[in-house]
Amino acid sequence: MTLVLSLKAQPPQRLDLSSLVPHLLKGKSAKEIAEIDLATTKEPAKVGDIFRVRAGSVDEIRFDGGSERFDNLGAGSTTGRVVLTGDAGSNVARKLAGGEVIVTGHVGPYAGSGIESGRLEIIGDAGDFLAAPREGEMHGMSGGTLIVRGTVGDRAGDRLRRGTVIIEGDAGDWLGSRLVAGTLVVLGAVGLNPGYLMRRGTLALANPPDLPPYFVDCGAYFAAFAPVFGRAMKPESAGTERLFRGALHRFAGDMSVLGKGEIFVPA
Amino acid sequence: MPGITRNGVRIDDSFAEAFPMRGTALLITGPNRKWARQAAVTMTGFATSVIGCGVEAGIDGDVDPRDTPDGRPGVRVLMFAMSSNELQNQLTNRVGQCVLTSPGSACFADLTAPDELKLGDLLRYFGDGWQISKKFGGRHFWRIPVMDGEFLCEATTSFTKGAVGGGNLLICGADYESTLRAAEAAIEQMDKVKGAIMPFPGGIVRSGSKVGSRYKVLHASTNDAFCPTLRGQVATALDDDLGCVLEIVIDGLTEAAVAEAMRVGLAAIVKLGPKKGARRVSAGNYGGKLGPFHFHLKELAP
Numbered sequence: 001m002t003l004v005l006s007l008k009a010q011p012p013q014r015l016d017l018s019s020l021v022p023h024l025l026k027g028k029s030a031k032e033i034a035e036i037d038l039a040t041t042k043e044p045a046k047v048g049d050i051f052r053v054r055a056g057s058v059d060e061i062r063f064d065g066g067s068e069r070f071d072n073l074g075a076g077s078t079t080g081r082v083v084l085t086g087d088a089g090s091n092v093a094r095k096l097a098g099g100e101v102i103v104t105g106h107v108g109p110y111a112g113s114g115i116e117s118g119r120l121e122i123i124g125d126a127g128d129f130l131a132a133p134r135e136g137e138m139h140g141m142s143g144g145t146l147i148v149r150g151t152v153g154d155r156a157g158d159r160l161r162r163g164t165v166i167i168e169g170d171a172g173d174w175l176g177s178r179l180v181a182g183t184l185v186v187l188g189a190v191g192l193n194p195g196y197l198m199r200r201g202t203l204a205l206a207n208p209p210d211l212p213p214y215f216v217d218c219g220a221y222f223a224a225f226a227p228v229f230g231r232a233m234k235p236e237s238a239g240t241e242r243l244f245r246g247a248l249h250r251f252a253g254d255m256s257v258l259g260k261g262e263i264f265v266p267a
Numbered sequence: 268m269p270g271i272t273r274n275g276v277r278i279d280d281s282f283a284e285a286f287p288m289r290g291t292a293l294l295i296t297g298p299n300r301k302w303a304r305q306a307a308v309t310m311t312g313f314a315t316s317v318i319g320c321g322v323e324a325g326i327d328g329d330v331d332p333r334d335t336p337d338g339r340p341g342v343r344v345l346m347f348a349m350s351s352n353e354l355q356n357q358l359t360n361r362v363g364q365c366v367l368t369s370p371g372s373a374c375f376a377d378l379t380a381p382d383e384l385k386l387g388d389l390l391r392y393f394g395d396g397w398q399i400s401k402k403f404g405g406r407h408f409w410r411i412p413v414m415d416g417e418f419l420c421e422a423t424t425s426f427t428k429g430a431v432g433g434g435n436l437l438i439c440g441a442d443y444e445s446t447l448r449a450a451e452a453a454i455e456q457m458d459k460v461k462g463a464i465m466p467f468p469g470g471i472v473r474s475g476s477k478v479g480s481r482y483k484v485l486h487a488s489t490n491d492a493f494c495p496t497l498r499g500q501v502a503t504a505l506d507d508d509l510g511c512v513l514e515i516v517i518d519g520l521t522e523a524a525v526a527e528a529m530r531v532g533l534a535a536i537v538k539l540g541p542k543k544g545a546r547r548v549s550a551g552n553y554g555g556k557l558g559p560f561h562f563h564l565k566e567l568a569p
Contacts, residue, residue, distance in 0.1 A: 143402070164403050183403065200399070223417030224296065224373040225401065225410050227337040232404040260397070 001056035003033070007065030007086070011050050013041045014089065018072035020047070022058050022080030022099065030055035040071070066105055074101035077118070090127070093120040094134075096144065109153065110134065115163065117144040128153035128172070131165050139180060141165065147236055154191065157184040160201060166237045176203050179261060183229070187239045198254050198261035206243045208265040215253035220267055222247070271565060273537045277547040278568050283435045283529065284552035285560035288323075288347040289354045290430025290520045292378035293362070293386075294330060298371035300340040304329075306369035307342035310361045314346070315467045316516075318476075318487055322348045322357040323432060323518050325464030336375055337419070343377055345464045347432050347518045351382070354426060359389050367393065367411070367418050376424035378520070387411075387420035427520055431560050434463075434517035434525035436532055437475065437493060437549040439509045446511040447471075449544030453515060453532035460531060462524035465515055475514040478553060490551070508546060522560055530567040537569050 003025070015038040019025075025033060033055075034048030047053065051063075059080040063073075066086025074082035075094040082093075087105035094113040102121045109127035112120045113134055130152045131141035139161040151169035158174075160182040170188035179198035187206045195203055195215065230244025247267035253259055270279040295310070297303030307326050314324035323346070330341035346361075348354035366374050367390060376386065387409035391398040399410040400422075407422035436453065440446030454470040457463070465471075480488030491497050492504040493512045505512070515532060519525035536545050550564050 145403075162402055181400070183401065202399075202401075221416075223410065224337045224339070224419040225408070225417060227339075228373075228408070228419060229401070229403060231336060231338060232406075260399075262399075 001054075002060040002062050003030075003056040003058050004054040004062045004064060005047065005051035006054070007063070007067065008050060008052060010067055011045060011069050013039065013043060013045060014069045014071055015045055015050065015067075016040050016072050017070055018075040020061060021074055021077035021082060022061060023078045025058040025061065028058070066103070068108065071108075073103065073107075074120075077101060087124070092122070092126075093118075096120060106150070111148075112141060112146040112165075114139070115141040115144045115146060117163075119145045119147075121147045121149075123149045125150035125169065126152045126156075128155055129158060130156035130167075131160055131163075132156075132158035141182065145236065151188060157182075160184060164233070166233065166240055168237060168239055176201070179203070185233075185237070185240050185243065187237075187243065195254055195261060195263055197257050199258040200260045202262050202264065204240075204243060204248075204264040206239070206266060208263070211251055211263060211265075212253075214256045215251040215263060216255055216259075218250040218252050218262070220247065221250040221264060226264075271568060273568055275541040276537050276545060278533070278537075278564050279547065279549040281550045281564055282552055282555070283433065283550040283562040283564075284555060284558040285431045285433035285435075285522075285525060285562065286349075286558045287428070287560075288317075288349060288430040288432035288518065289351050289426050289428055290345060290347045290378075290432075290518070291354060291358065291384055291424055291426040292327065292376075292520065293344045293346070293366075293424060294335060294341050294375040294377040295344060295366055296330075296335050296337055296339040296341040296373045296375070297369065298339060300329070302369065302371055303340045303342045306366045306372045307344050309369060310365035311344055311346075311466075312365075314357075314361075315472070317347075317349050317353075317432075321353055322346050322361075323464070323466035324357075324361070325466045325470075325518075327461060327464060328458070337373055339373075341375075345462070345518070345520065347430055347464075347466075351384075351426065351428075355384050358384055358386065358424075362386060362420070363390050363393070367413070367420070370415055373419040374421065376421045378425045378427065380425035380427040382426050382428065383423045384426050385422075386424050387422045390418075390420055393418075429522075430518065430520050431522045431525045432518040433558060434519065434529050434560075434562050435551050436515045436517075436529060436536075437512055437551060438515065438536060438545045439493075439505065439512045439547040439549065440545045441508060441510055443511045445542075445544055446513050449536045449539055450513040450515060452535045452539050452544060456531040456535040457515065457517070457528045460524060460528040462521060463517055463519035463528040465517055465528070467514075467516055470515055472514045472516055473512075475512070475551065504549070506547065514551070525560070526562055526567060529562055529564075530569075533564065533567050534569045 106124035154172035173191035
């Protein structure tokens with residue numbers, strides 16, 4: 001039996017759920033868990049006030065029912081699984097360092113911000129700044145895997161450092177801005193100016209917009225990396241495997257900075 | 268030496284004495300089977316014996332495109348050395364000169380073991396700054412731009428300290444033809460054993476050696492006791508009905524792989540029988556005091 005937290009009613013304030021992750025709940029009784037305060041205002045908001053708690057193993061924490069007010073879901077988690085049925089707010093799985101976080105609904109901005117390792121899957125849509133760094137941070141996501149089945153907002157993959165991001169829906173403007181390294185795949189449509197100021201790293205766009213002039217044509221791409229990456233991603237995203245199985249064309253940029261990044265598009 | 272007889276083939280009550288080695292495995296792929304094999308053959312050339320080549324290397328087998336990371340035909344290569352340093356040096360040189368250079372090739376680690384060797388981590392510098400690092404699915408690759416596209420190379424591979432080198436069979440026949448036939452029959456079956464290679468030309472060595480020589484500079488010299496033309500001049504190990512000896516040397520990633528290769532080789536020789544093939548099978552050892560692994564022919568005989 002896993003620990004299940006069923007939402008009683010929409011919470012009266014934004015909540016900080018970062019304490020409800022497997023490694024922090026280890027050894028706590030259901031009663032102790034119900035006493036944890038999630039409040040972000042002067043008014044207390046204990047777990048027991050917001051959720052019906054069904055005790056169980058904390059290796060997997062299940063949230064039945066979500067809210068746009070759920071911030072920091074699975075943030076800093078290092079192990080196990082956090083599964084939320086419903087929507088979540090900002091900073092989902094921020095600084096995730098292992099294990100898995102799954103959200104079935106839509107999430108707010110900064111989902112997957114600064115993920116270090118592990119896996120985040122969002123079945124719905126995500127807001128702006130997917131996988132991006134927060135204010136003052138040098139890098140965004142630095143490892144692991146992030147899958148969004150729906151669409152994402154602007155600046156997705158900002159300052160991505162390492163790891164793989166797959167967006168199966170559409171992406172907004174400034175995709176992969178200031179990208180440092182890592183791989184970002186978009187199967188849907190992409191807004192304006194992808195790869196703005198990217199230094200290294202890879203964007204793969206199944207439906208690319210007109211690429212900005214600071215990307216230069218590097219011709220047909222047919223090397224072994226494409227099938228190896230595609231096949232490795234097959235369990236996560238069949239569409240990604242299809243994209244990398246087909247003929248690809250390579251553009252390099254952003255030539256206004258280092259220029260060692262690349263954009264793959266279908267040939 | 269009183270031994271046993273199987274299907275008319277005399278099997279000595281002797282054993283092969285083998286030594287611990289460092290071993291690693293690579294998977295080399297190419298645009299088609301011909302070029303995957305070409306890269307593997309080139310890389311494992313001049314790798315018969317650690318005495319003069321630094322490493323012993325060979326092809327473990329073909330790998331189906333369905334089982335390779337890039338979906339192209341592959342070949343598994345095994346490489347063995349006496350020290351981790353030598354294995355690292357030889358790996359870098361051989362992959363750098365023979366696989367990186369081979370048209371359309373890619374190179375992957377193909378062994379799970381605790382110790383690591385650098386592969387793409389060293390070869391990447393060939394990219395002169397244009398190399399691209401890619402980490403996904405728990406693996407780390409380097410993409411190195413080359414004139415036919417890109418050389419994809421795994422960053423590291425593993426090596427085992429539990430590898431075993433020096434398993435052997437001494438195949439003794441009446442004449443050259445029958446002895447070679449028996450050796451070839453053995454190799455055909457032994458090639459199918461996974462995790463073991465026979466590093467000599469076509470798997471067979473005709474110049475078996477003993478330890479030491481009468482010359483100061485030479486640490487190994489011809490195994491005179493098994494040389495048919497010296498039978499009157501030395502303390503020969505050959506019976507009157509034997510006129511030719513060929514040896515098969517086996518290196519394996521595990522002791523079990525070496526034993527299995529020797530077992531199927533012995534079975535093939537016995538099956539062929541003494542008329543068409545070998546009359547006697549022996550094995551080389553140093554009295555059992557030098558190598559920790561002893562493969563007794565009697566226990567491996569069919």
